[in-house]
Amino acid sequence: MTGIVSQSDKHTSGEDSLIARYFKPLATDPGAFGLDDDAAALRAAGEDIVVTTDAIVEGVHFLPDDPPDTLARKALRVNLSDIAAKGAVPAGFVLTLAVRKADESWLKPFARALGEDAADFGCPLLGGDTVSTPGPLMISITAFGRLPQGKMVHRAGAQAGDRMFVTGTIGDAALGLDVLQGGPVAAALADDASGRDFLAARYRVPQPRNALAHAVRAHASAAMDVSDGLAGDLAKLCAASGVTAVINVPSVPLSSAAAGLVARKAIGIETLVAGGDDYELLCAVPGDRADAFLREARQAKVTVTAIGGLIAGSSPPSFLDGQGRELKLQQLSYSHF
Amino acid sequence: MTGIVSQSDKHTSGEDSLIARYFKPLATDPGAFGLDDDAAALRAAGEDIVVTTDAIVEGVHFLPDDPPDTLARKALRVNLSDIAAKGAVPAGFVLTLAVRKADESWLKPFARALGEDAADFGCPLLGGDTVSTPGPLMISITAFGRLPQGKMVHRAGAQAGDRMFVTGTIGDAALGLDVLQGGPVAAALADDASGRDFLAARYRVPQPRNALAHAVRAHASAAMDVSDGLAGDLAKLCAASGVTAVINVPSVPLSSAAAGLVARKAIGIETLVAGGDDYELLCAVPGDRADAFLREARQAKVTVTAIGGLIAGSSPPSFLDGQGRELKLQQLSYSHF
Structure with a gap:
């Protein structure tokens, strides 16, 4: 733990460039602006944007020795599953990653698998925040889907006879x-x-x-x-x-x-x-x-x-x-x- | 730490109802569906949706004895600040809260202050995820803004003479x-x-x-x-x-x-x-x-x-x-x- 620091000091500049190196290639959507801006822009031509968020914590939702590639896929896929259930088409996601340190041997397979799934499911990385934590690894993803206005499928709405x-x-x-x-x-x-x-x-x-x-x-x-x-x-x-x-x-x-x-x-x-x-x-x-x-x-x-x-x-x-x-x-x- | 559990077992049902009690009143947007669905729907009539995300971790970005009401405001406001900088109007946010336990004496002032800021800034809670962690408290917010298509203000674009x-x-x-x-x-x-x-x-x-x-x-x-x-x-x-x-x-x-x-x-x-x-x-x-x-x-x-x-x-x-x-x-x- 390094004390209360400003955002730029959360990681060493070497760590920052490591993170940028691995995640920038995932920001394939033009609205991600190469992760170089303060926000992403999601285009929505008269559609509704479905928003879902799920976080997983080491030792609570996954095992400490779970491989980074499967963790990446699971973290994204649990959100993709919500988007599918609501009848929407994936549009992108933002990632918050809380890590003890920027460890290349973990980040590399994590980012590669995340990028493969992002490409396979048409759900590019739009932005995120990587923070240090003295505690367990945590992966939080907020994912977006598109569907025609008012067409989200709900939990409510089922009828007797269905x-x-x-x-x-x-x-x-x-x-x-x-x-x-x-x-x-x-x-x-x-x-x-x-x-x-x-x-x-x-x-x-x-x-x-x-x-x-x-x-x-x-x-x-x-x-x-x-x-x-x-x-x-x-x-x-x-x-x-x-x-x-x-x-x-x-x-x-x-x-x-x-x-x-x-x-x-x-x-x-x-x-x-x-x-x-x-x-x-x-x-x-x-x-x-x-x-x-x-x-x-x-x-x-x-x-x-x-x-x-x-x-x-x-x-x-x-x-x-x-x-x-x-x-x-x-x-x-x-x-x- | 309670071992690897399914999502419904992350909290006791008493904790779940506590969380629902405090956060449901913040979900004032019709697209939040009262936090009773698996996702929110953000209406976007031809606008772009600006997306920004910021996480803060106890002991890294804030002091362990920071009051819950100021933490709530800061967690939301750092995101509102990004939305303002991009020229957008707040549209809502999702919250991921990683806590050791659902502590009413902390949740109550946290949710009340968050609700006040959400109302004051016109940025309602759309959804979220509350997870247990054996580690430090972490508050991650992904916030949304609206602006006319293609009108996001960037870091790039400034010219000599400005x-x-x-x-x-x-x-x-x-x-x-x-x-x-x-x-x-x-x-x-x-x-x-x-x-x-x-x-x-x-x-x-x-x-x-x-x-x-x-x-x-x-x-x-x-x-x-x-x-x-x-x-x-x-x-x-x-x-x-x-x-x-x-x-x-x-x-x-x-x-x-x-x-x-x-x-x-x-x-x-x-x-x-x-x-x-x-x-x-x-x-x-x-x-x-x-x-x-x-x-x-x-x-x-x-x-x-x-x-x-x-x-x-x-x-x-x-x-x-x-x-x-x-x-x-x-x-x-x-x-x-």
């Missing part, structure tokens, strides 16, 4: 975290390195479903991304919309790694439905839009699965097993296995 | 920091409690010059806010514009507290010209625009002072004393007294 869809597969990330922490899932997969790697990667590098954004905007009555577990986030969407849901748990899409663990009774399906960090999209779609939604999802090459439907009521969502029996809600709250 | 103006008074905040740290300025003002209070307040609560934004946009060829010291920031503006400056140091506007310390030789004027945290605006204005700029500044009730002019050249800016002698540049770099 069908519930989810993208990808559910619960892998929670299993991946357990694998990385050497927990019971790691033990159950002791002989399955590729299964462990798959699940760890699902935790470390989510796959935001930005390709589905147009279908969400065109057809969904409500949507959000699943970051805190399918069960919890579905409850939030239902509460915001003033409806409740009936979910057919055997319909919840599972990866073969997760399905294998369930089949072997190494884990219960409740663990998957409650586990966090999926970053899949949860979409309520009116019945007469479902076919068009599915068709557009196929064209976008995003797997979506119907998992149940919405009904009138204000009770918590119901989760039914293969025999139509309701699973107890307390089993669905997040647990560390 | 006059340099600065708002308010220079150097008070650096003296205020010394007062708060019990340094030589505090000793020199041992018998002057009101002088000490004035300077400390200038450090803790900057006065962003948003009222001048229209004049900046209408008349300045280049502008930036002075956060790292007048000397250093002027050098940046000159370098970006490809010109150099000649500053008449006795013209640099000083508060009576600062002027008194200079008159008593308790400090040198170099300390003021080099000291950080002013958050005043530095504007280059073409000669034929200077009268109109001054007139509009008067109407906006913002004091602006001509401090010199720009000339061709790439050498560092010159600072001349009352006898026209050049002050040595090394005296102008930031020092802790």
Whole structure:
């Protein structure tokens, strides 16, 4: 800790030039002005700008030994996932990085991976602030998306009769975290390195479903991304919309790694439905839009699965097993296995 | 530290409701959706959205015993200052708050002061993220402004022949920091409690010059806010514009507290010209625009002072004393007294 210093003294000039060297190449948007100005300018020709912000802290949201490249991707992708859920197209992001020191061996792979994702998702770096901290590493990203005026898809808006869809597969990330922490899932997969790697990667590098954004905007009555577990986030969407849901748990899409663990009774399906960090999209779609939604999802090459439907009521969502029996809600709250 | 947890588990539900209670009232813009959605929507009818971001860390950018209300104001105002410097009108902000725990006695005055400033400056809270950290408190704000398409005022753009103006008074905040740290300025003002209070307040609560934004946009060829010291920031503006400056140091506007310390030789004027945290605006204005700029500044009730002019050249800016002698540049770099 160097005491209270003015902004220019936060880093040595060598550190400043290191930071500039690695991040300037990411500022590909003309409105970023090469990171040489005090602000960026985001052009918005009659569109709304969707704004979302997510921060991750070392030791709280990620593991101290998580590789810098996967951290970069996750920090950006959790924001991209929100933009997709709202039906918007990525427009750019600003980065706040709090680091103990400017360490080239960390910054280089971090910036490279961030730049690759920024390019792949069409979401350039617009600006940021790098500050010193004596504490844990923290990465905060505020990301922007564009959509036609008034067209943001909300958590509220779903109606009784709508069908519930989810993208990808559910619960892998929670299993991946357990694998990385050497927990019971790691033990159950002791002989399955590729299964462990798959699940760890699902935790470390989510796959935001930005390709589905147009279908969400065109057809969904409500949507959000699943970051805190399918069960919890579905409850939030239902509460915001003033409806409740009936979910057919055997319909919840599972990866073969997760399905294998369930089949072997190494884990219960409740663990998957409650586990966090999926970053899949949860979409309520009116019945007469479902076919068009599915068709557009196929064209976008995003797997979506119907998992149940919405009904009138204000009770918590119901989760039914293969025999139509309701699973107890307390089993669905997040647990560390 | 509670281990790696999903987002919903970052705080207890009691903490979450505490945070919601204090921050929801600040989300007055319809595009904030009451902080109940995953993103905000910023309407932009053909305007550009100016984006700026600044983070402050406890023990690095502010003192651990700084009051929560002044911290809130400073965190927002340093961003408002950038928006003013670019000629834009505040549109809103998002807040990332990293705290050890949700402490009501801290959150309440923090949120109240933030809400007051948000209302006073027309810059409502649009969204945010509150995360736990085992480390120092960190406040990161990304703020937005609006201006007509392509009209952002840059650091680059100043021309030889332009006059340099600065708002308010220079150097008070650096003296205020010394007062708060019990340094030589505090000793020199041992018998002057009101002088000490004035300077400390200038450090803790900057006065962003948003009222001048229209004049900046209408008349300045280049502008930036002075956060790292007048000397250093002027050098940046000159370098970006490809010109150099000649500053008449006795013209640099000083508060009576600062002027008194200079008159008593308790400090040198170099300390003021080099000291950080002013958050005043530095504007280059073409000669034929200077009268109109001054007139509009008067109407906006913002004091602006001509401090010199720009000339061709790439050498560092010159600072001349009352006898026209050049002050040595090394005296102008930031020092802790």
